[in-house]
Amino acid sequence: MTDRAKHDAMANAIRALSMDAVQAANSGHPGLPMGGADIATVLFTKIMKFDPKAPHWPDRDRFVLSAGHGSMLLYSSLYLLGYEDMTLEDIKNFRQLGYKTAGHPEYGHADGIETTTGPLGQGLGNAVGMAIAEAKLNAEYGDDLVNHFTYVFAGDGCLMEGISQEAISLAGHLKLSKLIVVWDNNDITIDGKVSMADSTDQRKRFEASGWNTIEIDGHDPEQIEKAFKDAQTSDKPTLISAKTTIGFGSPNKAGTNKVHGSPLGDEELAAAKKQLGWAYGPFEVPTEIMDNWRLAGNRGTKERSAWTERLNAAGPETKGEFERRMRGDLPEALKGAMASYKKKLAEDKPKKATRASSQDALEVLNGAVPETIGGSADLTGSNNTNTSQTKPYSADDYSGRYIHYGIREHGMAAAMNGIALHGGLYPYGGTFMCFTDYCRPSIRLSALMGIRVGYVMTHDSIGLGEDGPTHQPVEHMAAMRAIPNLLVFRPADAMEAAECWEIALERHKQPSLLALSRQNLPALRTEYSSENMCLRGAYTIWGEKDADVVIFGTGSETQLAVEAAKELTNEGISARAVSVPSMELFAAQSDDYKRTVFGKAKARVAVEAGIEMGWSKFLGDTGRFVGMTGFGASGEINDLYKHFGITTKAIVEAARAQL
DSSP states (O other): OOOHHHHHHHHHHHHHHHHHHHHHHTOSOOHHHHHHHHHHHHIIIIIOOOOTTSTTOTTSOEEEESSGGGHHHHHHHHHHHTOTTSOHHHHHTTTOTTSSOOSSOOTTTSTTOOSOOOSTTHHHHHHHHHHHHHHHHHHHHOTTTOOOOEEEEEOHHHHHSTHHHHHHHHHHHHTOTTEEEEEEEOSEETTEEGGGTOOOOHHHHHHHTTOEEEEEETTOHHHHHHHHHHHHTOSSOEEEEEEOOTTTTOTTTTTSGGGTSSOOOHHHHHHHHHHHTOOOOTTOOOHHHHHHHHHHHGGGHHHHHHHHHHHHHTOHHHHHHHHHHHHTOOOTHHHHHHHHHHHHHHHHOOOBOHHHHHHHHHHHHHHHOTTEEEEESSOHHHHTOOOTTOOBOBTTBTTOSEEEOOSOHHHHHHHHHHHHHHSSOEEEEEEEGGGHHHHHHHHHHHHHHTOOOEEEEESOSGGGOTTOTTTOOSSHHHHHHTSTTOEEEOOSSHHHHHHHHHHHHHOTTOOEEEEEOSSOBOOOOOSOOSSOGGGGSOEEEEEOTTOSEEEEEOGGGHHHHHHHHHHHHHTTOOEEEEEOSOHHHHHTSOHHHHHHHHTTOSEEEEEESSOSTTOHHHHTTTOEEEEOSSOOOSSOHHHHHHHTTOSHHHHHHHHHTTO
16 A cells, blocks of 8 residues: 655655746746656655666666656656756756756766757657667677566656557557656646647557556556556556646646646745645645655666676676676677778779769678667668668567568657667667658757767768659758757768768767768769778868869769869869768868868868758859759759759859859
C-alpha cells in the first residue's frame, strides 16, 4: 500500500518548486509540473532504474520529457533526487542566462537531461530511437549488460504533431516493448480545450499502430504504479493514458488554459500552496521530505554496483569493447582500412555517382566500425545506404544493422537522434536531398545538441533529372549550410566521398550531412594523399597557386570548375580550380590558409547547381556565380545543365568578364 501522506508531500515538493521557479522567472509553464507531479513521483521513486551519483551509467533507464515546456517537472525532480549539478540556485534562476534550467530541457546542460525537447513530438521520436538502441545492444551484449526501459512523458501537443504517428507506427511495427509513454491526458492546450481542435481517440490510434494501452487516474499513485509494472511485462510498446488536471492544486486556474503557459501570480500561488497544505516559503523543502527524495535517489546504487560487477566479469575483451563504444571512440582499425581504401581509389579511378561512392566507403567503414547502424526512408536502392554487413533490424532480429524506416523521414531523423543520444551506436540514414525539408527539425536538433549523426542525402541537384522540380533541391544546400554546427559535405568524387565519411565518424560533437549525386562523376583526385584533404574544407584540386582566375566548385560541379580552369589556361589565362567539399570546415581554417586558397586572383567564380546564397564569402564584391536562380525542370540531365546555363562555357565567360 502507498503511504498517501508521504506520496502527497513528495509530489507537492515538485509542485511547490515548479510554481516558485515560474513565478520568480515571471515566465514558464506551471500547469504541467503541477498536473504531472504524482506520475513523476511514482516513476522516479519506485519504478525507474538510475543513480544520480553515476548519471551516465549505460544501463540506466531513460526518461524523456517530450512535453519540454513542462521543464520544471524535470528540474525539480533532478534536484530533489540529488543530482549534484542541479542546484537550488539553478531552480531559483529558472530561465535565466548562465543557469542550467533553460526554458526547455537542453541536452548537455545538466545530468539527467537525456535530450533537448521543446519542439513537440521530437522527444517521442527520440525515445523510439533510444528503444531501438537498447534492443540492438541487448541483442549484442545480453541482459547482463543492457536491459533497461525508455519512459516518455508526452502531452496532447506531442500526440497531435505529425511526427508522433511516424514514431509510434515504427515503434509498434518493431515491437519495442521497453518503450513506455505516459500521456498527460488533461484536455487542455494553450488555446483552451483540446476538443476545440481535436477529437482523436488516442488509445485506438496507438492500438491500431501495434501498442498496448492502459488508462488510469493520473493522480492515484497506486494506479500509476500498477500501470508502469504492467507496461514492463508487455510484449508491445505501451501507452499509459493518465487522466490529470493541469495546474492541480490551483483553486481558480486548475483545469484551464490559464495555468498552461503563465505564472500563477502571487495571490494564486499562495492560494494553491494553501490548498495543497504546503506551509513553507519560496523554494523551501522541509528536511523530512527532502530526505525521502534523496533516499529514493539512492535506490539505484546497489543495482549499478551489481551491473559493474557483471561488466568486470564479462572479460577484458568484452568490457573494453563495450566501454569503447559507450565512450564513442572509434576502433583503431579504421585508420588503416581507410588508408588502404584511398590507395585503391587512386589506382582504380572510379567513375561513379557519389551515392555509389558513398556506399563503397560505407562498405569499408561498416567493416571496421561494428557500431554503425544504417537505414533509409524507403529509398535504399537510391540512397545506397546498405552494405554487406548491414542485415535488416527487425522485431524478429534486433541484432541487425539496417533499419527500414519506411516513408517516415521526420520520424527517421528523430529516431537517429535518439540512437546517438543513447550511446554505443553510430546512426546514419538516407533520403533525397529535397526531403531535408521533412527532416529539418530533427537535423537542427542534432546540431543544437552536438551529437554524432549521419544524414545521407542523395539526388542532390538538378542532376537527378526527370523527376523534375518537386524533387530537385535548389535552395536546400543553402538551408542546410545555414544550420550552426552542422557539417554539410558535397563530395566531388569517390576519394572525397571516402574522406567526408571519415570526417563524419570522427566528429564527436557534430552531425554531418552528405549531399550525393545521382549522376556519374569522374575521378578528380587520382593520387593518394595520407592527409584528409576534405578536412580543410576547400583546397586547390587543379592548377597553380598564383593564378589570375580561381574557380570554386563543389560536388558534381567541381568537374566543371576543373574543365573551365583547364580551358582558360589553354587560352593563356592562368586559372586554378578549388574543390569546396565543406564550407563549414573551410570557415574553421586559419586566415593564412584561406589566403592561400584565394590567392591573388583577379577574377573569382563559383559554380553550384543550387542558389547563390552562402557563396559571397568566396566571391567577394566582384566575383560571379554560375548556378540556379529559380526552380528546376523535368528533363534529361545534360539538357538541364545547358538549359540553366551551368556549363564550362558559362564559367569561362564569367571569369573573362572580370579580367
